Structures are given as structure tokens and as C-alpha cells.
Amino acid sequence: MNWHIGIISDEISQDFEHAIKVIKELGAEYVEVRNLWNKNVTQLSDSEFSEMVSIVNRYGLRISNLDSFVFKTYLNDEKGYNQHLRTLRRVIELTKKLDINFTRIFTFWYEGELKYYINKIMDRFYNAIEIAESEGVILAVENEHSCMVGNAKDLRFFLDNIKTKWIKVLWDPGNAFVARETPYPYGYELIKDEIIHVHIKDAMVRDGNFVWMPIGKGMIDYKGQLSAIKNKPYVISLETHYRNSNNDAEESTKESFAGLMKILN
Template identity: 75%
Template sequence: MNWNVGIISDEISLDFAHAVKVIKELGASHVEVRNLWNKNITQVSDSEFSEMRNIVEKYGLTISNLDSFTFKIYINDEKGYKEHLQILRKVIELSKKLDINYTRIFTFWYEGELKYYIDKLAERFNSAIDIAESEGVTLVIENEYSCLVGTSKELRTFLDKIKSKWIKVLWDPGNAFFARETPYPDAYELIKDDIMHLHIKDAMVKDGHFIWMPVGKGMIDYKGQFRALKGKPYVISLETHYRNAANDLEASTKESFNGLIKILREVTS
């Protein structure tokens, strides 16, 4: 199978060494780092950062992305905005140490439709783009249903508004589904040329409620989605979110990973 498959480590455990061991055992090639040892990646010490690198190297894996929470604040929070620009600087600094040329960014908490906030959002992104350009690191916007940009339509609208080569897409079909969009084929078509990274989780509506499911057991057409992604260089990074009846993170991630691999094999064969 010629796919770059990764897992976000804290979906297994905050014990980073254990999470990476499980990721290796499952057969993934990449690990994505968000929270470890009860802190976000941007809050680790130099020695902890070195330890993180050593653990990943020990298991022969590659770090695909470092996930800060940049701009998961309200758009008019001036103090928070200044703090988050510093968080962005920090995650870029750490990413460059790993030769990673992009980092994930959000679009502020949802307070209403994008059309009412798009000018302010573009203005807020100016400083972030300046930082990205000076550091040579691309900012990939994750479509997040709790933020101002949750759907591919909103992504397309915002990308067309800011017109910066330093802004690309972290495509999350599960988040698009939660934002009441059909992730594939319609949504994907709008942003496919701007994707740099992917987060994979499955979802469905059950009795009127949106719930996370193991990959392959939800309502998202992942067979079609992965067929469209065949041969692309992106890392497909599992972000399970699904929890089994026992609320066991590791077992839930394993179930989802097995579902993901099953679909990738079907698409590849």
C-alpha cells in the first residue's frame, strides 16, 4: 500500500512513548503531535522536545505535523490575539527544527456566518501571513465546525478573499460533515487544489444527533474520497474522535485505524 498514514498521538494516550509504540505496532508511518504529557506541543521544554524527537526516531516514524491551537479564540479578543501570534511563532519555530514546512491554524470561534466576519478575519490573518512568509512556513487552515470557517465553501470564500500562497488547507471531511456539508464529492471539489494535509474521522447522524464513528462505519464516502486522493503526497492523519462504549481511547483508535486501512486496501487493489 503506497499511502502515508499517520495518527494523532493524543487520540491514543498523553503518554507519548506509549502512543508512539502503539502507532508503530499498528503499522502507520507518521505521528502527528498535538498534546503530550498533559500539555500542548507549544508548551514543552527544550528537553521534552528532544525527548519527543528521540522517541519518534527510536520507532522509525516521521512527525507529520505539530498542532497548536492558534486562533481558537474569539475574533475580538485583543489580548488573546497577541498571545496567539506568539503561539504561532513558537509552533513555527518547532516545526522548522523538524523540517516541517507547514503548520495548522484555525479561524476563531464561530459567532455567526462568515460573511459578517470575513473582512475582520482577513485583517486578523495579515500578521499571521507576515510571520509565515518571513519564516517560509505555510499556514494550513483546518475547517473546524466550531470556528468561522467550517465548510469547504467557507474555505473557498476565505482563500479567494486573502489570495496568499502562504495559506493552504488542512482538509477534515469529518468536520465538514458536522458543519452540515457533504464532504465528498462536492466539498472536496472546491478545495482539492489547495490541500496540504488531511485529518480523517468518520461521523453519522443518529436520532438527530451528530456522532463520531469508527472510520468506515459512518456516513462519509471515504471510498470515494480516498480514490480521489490516490497518488497524492499528503499524509492521511487519523484523528479518531470516536470513543467506544468503554470510552477506551486506544481501543477506539485501533478500531478506527483498522477501518481506515481496510478502505485504503480496497481502493488500492
């Protein structure tokens, strides 16, 4: 197997078992869990979490990682920050139950150019890194166009400043594109040695607006990007975001998955 392919379940349905069924039918081997049964995975009770795991096991799939919303809050929101640290502790606790070695994290809502905020962000990350180190779980920073670190250039700057082995990269070429970067080859080359997980979604500019597209139908060089990460040990997770004309999440994910498979084949 040259690639480890996953799908984020809520891009199909909030009905978790139905989403798992679809992922199994499509032929992906991993599920990435973010929101299910209309709540974030960190908000599940212990019994709901067990039920989630048993559904995944029943269909013979594997969980690649759990997605919290940690640090999708404002830099100066003290109450939000403390709540997010609690959420981080919870997602790490659940992550360790699954023997997974990383969890996804963000870099606070965008307020301006990163260089003006980097010291404050590093301050805010100090506690998170301390928690990660004590628990032995890596923080995978996702480049998110609505956050302070939106593309690979930002990621590189952030990593060079924060300098810790407890932070790696969740690389999202689609988000980088929307954050006005050429994801491949330019962005990827900046951070390729730090990647621990990948999100795949495609996009284009139509009439001056960014629009999500099925994989292979947008402006991102996924042929180049995917061949560059062939045989890498990490999971490539489909995070469609694209919606067809009927706004049907499941069909849109299937269409995107078909586009991904076409490129991989």
C-alpha cells in the same frame, strides 16, 4: 506506497512513548503531535521537545506536523489574539527544527456567517501571514465546525478573499460533515488543489445528533474520498474522535484504524 498514513498521538494516549508504540504496531509511518504529557506541543520545554523527537526516531516513525491551537480564540479578544501570535511564532520555530514546511491554524470561534466577518478575519490574519512569509512556513487552515471556517464552502470563500500562497488547506471531511456539508464529492471538489494535509474521522447523524464513528461506519463516503487522494504527496492523519462503549481511546483508535485499512486495501 499509495498513501502516507499518520495518527494523532493524543487520540491514543497522553503517554507519548506508549502512543508511539501503538502507532508503530499498527503500521502507520507518521505521527502528528498535538498534546502530549498533558500539554500542547508548543508548551514543551526545549529538553522535552528533544525527548519527544528522540522517542519518534527510536521507533522509526516520522513527524508529519505539529498542532497548535492558534486562532481558537474570539475575533475581538485582543489579549487572546496577541497570545496566539506568540504561540504561532513558537510552533513555527519548532516546525522549522523538524524541517516541516507547514503548521495548522484555525479561523477563530464561530460567531455567525462567515461573510459578515471575513474582513475582520482577514485583518486578523495579516500578522500571521507576515510571520509565515518571513519564516517560510505555510499556514494550513483546518476547517473546524466550531470555528468561522467550518467546511469546504467556507474554505473556498476564505481562500478567494485572502489570496496568498502562504495559506493552504488542512482538509477534514469529518468536520465538514458536522458543519452540514457533503464532504465528498462536493466539499473536496471545491478545495482539492489547495490541500496540504488531511485529517480523517467519520461521523453520522443518530436520533438528530452528530455522533463520531469508526472510519467506514459513518455517513461519509471515505471510499470515494480516499480513492480521490490516492498517490497524493500529503499525509492522511487519523484523528479518531470516536470512542467505544468503554470510552477507551486506544481501542477506539485501533478500531478506526482497522476501518481505514479495510477501505485502503
